[in-house]
Amino acid sequence: xxxxxxxxxxxxxxxxxxxxxxxxxxxxxxxxxxxxxxxxxxxxxxxxxxxxxxxxxxxxxxxxxxxxxxxxxxxxxxxxxxxxxxxxxxxxxxxxxxxxxxxxxxxxxxxxxxx
Amino acid sequence: xxxxxxxxxxxxxxxxxxxxxxxxxxxxxxxxxxxxxxxxxxxxxxxxxxxxxxxxxxxxxxxxxxxxxxxxxxxxxxxxxxxxxxxxxxxxxxxxxxxxxxxxxxxxxxxxxx
Numbered sequence: 502x503x504x505x506x507x508x509x510x511x512x513x514x515x516x517x518x519x520x521x522x523x524x525x526x527x528x529x530x531x532x533x534x535x536x537x538x539x540x541x542x543x544x545x546x547x548x549x550x551x552x553x554x555x556x557x558x559x560x561x562x563x564x565x566x567x568x569x570x571x572x573x574x575x576x577x578x579x580x581x582x583x584x585x586x587x588x589x590x591x592x593x594x595x596x597x598x599x600x601x602x603x604x605x606x607x608x609x610x611x612x613x614x615x616x
Numbered sequence: 617x618x619x620x621x622x623x624x625x626x627x628x629x630x631x632x633x634x635x636x637x638x639x640x641x642x643x644x645x646x647x648x649x650x651x652x653x654x655x656x657x658x659x660x661x662x663x664x665x666x667x668x669x670x671x672x673x674x675x676x677x678x679x680x681x682x683x684x685x686x687x688x689x690x691x692x693x694x695x696x697x698x699x700x701x702x703x704x705x706x707x708x709x710x711x712x713x714x715x716x717x718x719x720x721x722x723x724x725x726x727x728x729x730x
Contacts, residue, residue: 543721544707544720590659592661605661607662609659
């Protein structure tokens with residue numbers, strides 16, 4: 502079975518540009534998560550969806566960040582406008598069970614560098 | 617307040633040595649779940665184990681073993697006869713059904729030298 506698929510693997514952009522990160526969860530998983538990993542803050546949960554509906558977006562840093570899940574097999578995380586402090590590795594994860602009890606399966610991450 | 621503490625930032629061992637990675641957690645819930653994840657140099661996070669708070673049995677999977685002690689709020693991870701391929705960052709995580717979602721510890725970077 503295919504795992505969680507993320508694209509792009511690497512993105513380098515200039516400050517002010519729009520960035521869109523994409524994720525395809527494991528088929529049959531009803532939960533999808535976006536995490537951000539930095540050296541300073543470790544792994545932070547940004548938002549998660551259940552059955553395509555955003556459940557908890559309290560981790561989204563600010564209005565420049567938005568996430569959508571138009572269907573069960575696709576999600577996007579958008580940053581507009583991007584800033585250098587957004588540089589991080591962004592992980593998408595999916596889970597069969599809920600976030601409180603189930604293990605998460607992670608994608609390979611999208612490394613974002615904002616110059 | 618930090619919920620998951622991994623006091624060891626970095627550990628280096630020589631191949632074939634045993635190594636224990638410490639994890640101490642904090643929760644007010646009586647029901648909770650603990651996890652270990654491995655992040656190899658390639659970057660992806662790999663699920664290793666999930667343990668619920670009612671199951672204090674230690675678990676062994678090949679060279680890996682986990683020691684869960686509620687009395688000390690610890691969930692330590694031991695690798696026996698370490699190998700170079702074990703080099704990675706290991707994260708402990710806590711999930712509370714009635715509290716916060718997954719909270720990851722800061723991670724322990726393990727380097728196994730040949």
